[in-house]
Amino acid sequence: MSQSLLSTDDVTGQRYDPEAIAQYYYRRPWIVIGRAISVAFLLGTFAIRLILDRWRDPQHKNKPKRATELRDILTQLGPTFIKVGQALSTRPDLIHPDFLDELIKLQDQLPPFDTKTAFAIIERELDRPVQEIYQDISPQPIAAASLGQVYRATLYSGEAVAVKVQRPHLLPVVTRDLFLMRWAAGWLAPWLPLNLGHDLSLIVDEFGGKLFEEIDYINEARNAERFATNFRDDPTVKVPDIYWRYTSHRVLTLEWINGFKLTDTESAKAAGIDPNEVIKIGVVSGLRQLLEFGFFHADPHPGNLFAMADGRMAYIDFGMMDQLEEETKETIAASIVHLINRDYYALAHDFNVLGFLTPDTDMTPIIPALERVLGNAIGESVGNFNFKTITDEFSALMYDYPFRVPAKFSLIIRSLVTQEGLALTLDPNFKIVEIAYPYVAQRLLKGESPAMRRRLLEVLFQDGKFHWARLENMLLIAQTDGQFDLLPTAQLGIQYLFSEEGQYLRNQILLALTENDRLHTEEVQRIWNLVKHEFEPNRLLHVAWNAFRDLSSEQVAAFVRPDSTQTPSAA
Template identity: 35%
Template sequence: MLKTAFVAARDRQRLSEIAAVLIGYGVTKVVERLGLGHLARFAKRRRPQVDVARLSQPQRVRRAIEALGPTFIKLGQILASRPDLLTPEWTEELEKLHSQVRPIAWDKIRPQLEADLGAPPSEIFAEFDTVPLAAASIAQVYRARLMSGEEVVVKVLRPGLRKIIEADLRLLAHATRIVVQEWPEFGRYQPHEQMRHLASGLYGELDLINEARNCETIAAIFADRDDIVIPKIHWEFTSERVLVQEFIHGIPPNDHARLDAAGVDKVKVAQKGTDAFLNMALIEGVFHADPHPGNMLVMPGDRIGFIDFGIIGRLSERRRTQLLMLIGAMLKEDSDGLMAVLLDWTGSSNPDLTKLESSSQAFINRHAGSVLNFGDLLTDFMTMARENDLAMPTDLAILFKGLVTADGVMRHLDPKFDLFTAAGPTVKSKLASQFSIKGITRKVEAVGAGLFGAASELPTLIHLMLVRLKQGRVTVEIELKGIEKLTRGIERAAARIAVALIVAAFATQLAPRFMDLGTPAFVTVGAMVCVIGIGWLVLLGRNK
């Protein structure tokens, strides 16, 4: 193919390196299926430092990914968080991927840093430690002190990285097109969506201004809270390749010895951390995408600091509502509700509804009456999706990974931690806003989705019918004789259903509100809607 030849010519050296690494680690099937075997001879072979023959296939792939650098490491980390796409043997191995690498020598970093700062570091900073605090595949971090006396960290991109990553993304995008064309069965893995997510994340991390903006976005959420600390950005020194921000003193949440010595109330901190994360995700729809122990710090006064905002997740209002429905279905042990949410996320999948119904009930039975470990629960949920050929939307997969990570961190602080219980106040607050006058007005068109539970079975039936329609698996036979009468009947039936749902929604909310004298306006308006709606239903019933 001409396009293949063009790609190979433009990025021939990098493509040869990739082929050589894959072959070196015994990942030959991928090389052969993509037709890259002839390129490996052009690259300098690097002998793996392990006995490849003793490694399993997932272990070989993981080692090869680490050797290929940041683009492939990031891809592997994304796939490690997708038990809805990969089996446990693969996700568990890919979870071992790390981006910690040997630091680049200061002499190679200094010229780029001077060019970005516009002056030598000694003229900008009162102190600058040239030994990095941390070295990752994307950037290195240094500790410094401004002339004003403020302690800061200086994050610097590794030189020459953008060119390599851009070449990798071009090659992966081309490989994705080949895979989709040649092996349609890989479509369920959503390769184009995975590539879009990978490219978006990497380009975001290559621009440290983006990270600085993310940091300030999260800081604005907690502007009125002293117990959640987000580092201040020093914009006068920040650019695409350099980020200068406040240095936060704190203790990692998994350092129990230091936490105990500092007298930290670990149970209280776990509750605060959960509240902060859920407030970001469920209330604001913007959240820290990787809240692992290295990105969270416990500070004096039982405060929590968040750092490293290279990637943040975003959830639309619709996604947040779906998440609430999912949590509600799990808590109520409602397999039909669980199935309805799954079908809402199906996309272009073609699930076996009988199998899915059985899987949903089995999932509920496994977790019914037991102490809910949120991390295990979500992993099991995504495994159930994979077994039914359902792939989670990328934004929710990012959230689930964040929730599982946060749950693990909080369990470090409090072994008895229960995320469902800890989430109670935040979820109740969100539900209250959903069921307020404004929330009802905003959501009235989506009543049929079952948000108000007026007819518990109807939303599930509607979901099933819509999925069948999308899949073209519904056959309708109508005799044309009397078609006008049939049309009028359908219109009246649709009107009755719509009015009944709205009346039921208000009625469901009126019962508890009559006992609450603090909301007379809601009661009055709701009663009027119920009376008018019931009257309309009577008239519709007579008009046959």
């Protein structure tokens, strides 16, 4: 990172480089001294009040008051610290549960900056007068947030657009604050009321990297187009078009979305929009981002999601996005099923794979703790599952055990909690699992990839035994949304059974059917009763033909001559 980058307003799209930032400010200490004194005074006096509370208030009666004070201080300190507060609100491994609820309320709304300054930024970035770019533009911003503000305008070609303009001097402010945070992290960590569990500097770097991505509008525009490509075949999701000719690192021009904020239920209903359908679109599209594409919108707050009059849901603001690896997507899907099946041993292993626990963590005390906390959160039935309840219960667990939330999952948690909160606003009786678990069950049953088929086997087999009840439960739940077509899944299943990869499953099904020296006709009959209405003779013949026509003679022979030595690892 060059010196000129930090001494001007220009955002060049460079990645966050903590070492380069540190070198710059170490050579110019006068730039950060005043800010350091201001930050130290506000946070220092707050820390002193916390210490005094420990002496004078053993019952912690002042904690709600202190939590509110912390939120006010972060707001006063400006954009970087507001973003810190929002990030900390999703980090139960760092913040005591008493403070989480207040930080969740932290708003990123700030007073707008001067329109004359905003127009000057537009003209400098796009290298032409505002009047030549837009046929008309609102004289005042229609929305202002911590990093920028938005105007409504019309292009000379007639399209209505939103013009997003970044706050002046934002990059120097952000880099200065990140430098101070990282510098303070090195020696303040032992004194902070945080359950760190690992290097605090790493947390600052994770945060800084995402913040640098968010303040680069070219990056945001690319994210929007990638998101739109993922949902190109989904008629329920709308992504605004990007006008690249009028976009730069600090100015973003995109299609104007006519719709209603998801929290504006009265207007949505008056326009004939069904809130329940909007809820379903939001939850399913969120799950597709996590489990299919791996590329997900990490900031779905009410200002970023709109219900449109034609029934679609529109996403806007793609500054905060992240990407999941294939193994992570598969493990998330499996962990949801393990949670619902109350398989806490497998769930603890999932947490290890996902990075919530280090490989050397002793699982002995953690498994019963997971059962105690998450079992209570789920309740007596799957329908009682509430993600906010899970998060609250899990916060206490993470504060007592060596958990940490990887950076990606802090964004996922924020996304899921926010979406569930929006859904509950529209429907107080909403249960996220009623939509989420059928989707996950369908994904596993379809087994579209070898890894996903392996996850299905892990769910259906335990201790070498086939669990008929789990298959029955999964089929039942997959059918609850009324849209699951079992026949394509059956076709994939037949092809899989006759493949070399399916050899282990063939053997296990034969063993399951004759387990304990009896034919398990009762279990098979129950499953048949669940699915028989979907198997009309004509469709069933068509599926069978499609499944068998591509099978080689070797595959058919392999089916009738199973190899009992096959292991699940080949799946």
